[in-house]
Amino acid sequence: MNLRQPTQTTPAEMGEDIARIIPGKDPELHVSNTAPPVKRIPVHEEDDSPRIIPVCEPTLGGNEKKYVTECLDSNWISSAGRFITEFENAFAQACDAQYGVACANGTVALHLALAAMDIGPGDEVIIPAFTMIATINAVAYTGATPVLVDSEPRTWNMDINQVADKITPKTKAIIPVHTYGHPVDMAPLMELAEKHGLWALEDAAEAHGAEYRGARAGGLGHAAAFSFYANKNITTGEGGMITTNNEKLAALCRNLRDHAFSPERHFWHKYLGFNYRMTNLQAAVGLAQTERLDELVAARRRNAALYNQLLADIPGIVTPPEAKDVKNVYWMYSVMVADEFAMTRDELRRFLAQEGIETRTFFIPMHFQPIYYQQFKGQRFPVAEDLCRRGFYYPSASSLTAREIRYIVTATQRAYMR
Ligand SMILES: Cc1ncc(COP(=O)(O)O)c(C=O)c1O
Incomplete structure (x- = not known):
């Protein structure tokens, strides 16, 4: 397992069915005139210039x-x-x-x-x-x-x-x-x-x-x-x-x-x-x-609850799991795009990127990684593959505001109505 080992496999070389699962490049992000202004970084306190909402960012500001x-x-x-x-x-x-x-x-x-x-x-x-x-x-x-x-x-x-x-x-x-x-x-x-x-x-x-x-x-x-x-x-x-x-x-x-x-x-x-x-x-x-761990985790859980509540009205967006006996900390607020949604996952990501909203696709499973492809050739993992094909995460930082979440969900709603 080193640089001398050939790792030239492309999605197309892995076969058409696999190539369909593996996402392409991230869509280009556009700044938005309508996205809420940055409020959380003091330097930008009064800044209401066009902006993007990043998929994540750290929350500093304590000791x-x-x-x-x-x-x-x-x-x-x-x-x-x-x-x-x-x-x-x-x-x-x-x-x-x-x-x-x-x-x-x-x-x-x-x-x-x-x-x-x-x-x-x-x-x-x-x-x-x-x-x-x-x-x-x-x-x-x-x-x-x-x-x-x-x-x-x-x-x-x-x-x-x-x-x-x-x-x-x-x-x-x-x-x-x-x-x-x-x-x-x-x-x-x-x-x-x-x-x-x-x-x-x-x-x-x-x-x-x-x-x-x-x-x-x-x-x-x-x-x-x-x-x-x-x-x-x-x-x-x-x-x-x-x-x-x-x-x-x-x-x-x-x-x-x-x-x-x-x-x-x-x-x-x-x-x-x-x-x-x-x-x-x-x-x-x-x-x-x-x-501040408990406070930052509570913020992510609060954001997830608001996303869950607002996205519930949009058919085809499958919200993230939380089993009965666990506390999910929603490191990334992750969703799946079902077939009943008006667009594919990639089309929805492109639409959101036009609105200044950065998203990220789910992981590409290990058996599809060029470096490991030969090692696992022929093995298939349908659930992992489905997650890869349909999953993405929304902006998820602890510092995300309710206003930003509403903007993001409204953009998703508009994508659905198109
Ligand atoms: C599941 C998982 N394991 C391990 C790592 C590696 O952590 P690091 O990037 O700090 O090396 C990551 C990083 O994001 C991860 O998501």
């Missing part, structure tokens, strides 16, 4: 500046400093987990956790076909073999029955991905993991603050990996964290994160370590963001 200034004033800008530990403790606590290990980003958090679980060549790791590329790449970095399962149509998350069917003597781990902020049905998954002696690593990159049966994502599996990329519910710009209740695993992750320096003597390395450290500057932002 971020104060804490970052403290790093600069004190010279603690690298990967030591008080904010690393304080952020790790505060975020782990917010996830109902005992330990937090801050990392450079969510992808390396996944890789680091898998490395600490001693996953390597000859092992199999079960993941959903419908996920972001980092999930499968992290498995590939270890040399283990990713095994794909389809999503269930009800929650868009990995189908646990299919996980059971894919377990072999080589299986070492399962990575349940809490898709778009909706937690996986973890009880049966953990039962399977315990029964077969497998690691369960939550890919919680999109699920800060999400809950399953009253418990937070991040403490539901043996370990979890979070991302703090700028579009996440809370952000450090770039960043990630492993949370776990396993003290030994946390200590190993901490050591491997830092070149596997040996406690016996300096520059002495017994394991293959990495430099996956986070800086104190990022952690300063992370701590300030964690202080």
Whole structure:
């Protein structure tokens, strides 16, 4: 799996039926004269010039500046400093987990956790076909073999029955991905993991603050990996964290994160370590963001409730799932465009782009990725494929206003009436 391997496959080369599923380029965004003015960024307080509504943006404005200034004033800008530990403790606590290990980003958090679980060549790791590329790449970095399962149509998350069917003597781990902020049905998954002696690593990159049966994502599996990329519910710009209740695993992750320096003597390395450290500057932002986690999650849930209510009147827009026993945090407010809608998903996105509304298509499943296409050739995952063909997300930032949501839904209504 490297740059020398041919990865020239185009959608057309994959076959006509597959090419029909894979979305094309994003439509060009136009500024709009009618979109609501920016109110949330102080600089633009009175700005009512034409604008666009971005699909996502961070919400800063708490203690971020104060804490970052403290790093600069004190010279603690690298990967030591008080904010690393304080952020790790505060975020782990917010996830109902005992330990937090801050990392450079969510992808390396996944890789680091898998490395600490001693996953390597000859092992199999079960993941959903419908996920972001980092999930499968992290498995590939270890040399283990990713095994794909389809999503269930009800929650868009990995189908646990299919996980059971894919377990072999080589299986070492399962990575349940809490898709778009909706937690996986973890009880049966953990039962399977315990029964077969497998690691369960939550890919919680999109699920800060999400809950399953009253418990937070991040403490539901043996370990979890979070991302703090700028579009996440809370952000450090770039960043990630492993949370776990396993003290030994946390200590190993901490050591491997830092070149596997040996406690016996300096520059002495017994394991293959990495430099996956986070800086104190990022952690300063992370701590300030964690202080507002509940508030920012509540804003996303409030926005989702308003979208749900307003979109209910438009036939053919399928609103996002929320199972009975979970709290979905709606990282992205995600919908499916059904056949009864007046336009296809791509036509609707083009229409919204003309109105200054940025949207994003759902993930392209892993078996269709050029880099993995040969590996999974012939395997099909109909639910993941349907999600890819019909799904997109609306603007979803915590800072989105009710006025903006009304503007977006009215534009969708106009698309339907055309
Ligand atoms: C499901 C999932 N896993 C992993 C990642 C990787 O996180 P990062 O971008 O911080 O490396 C993402 C990023 O968006 C993601 O959505």
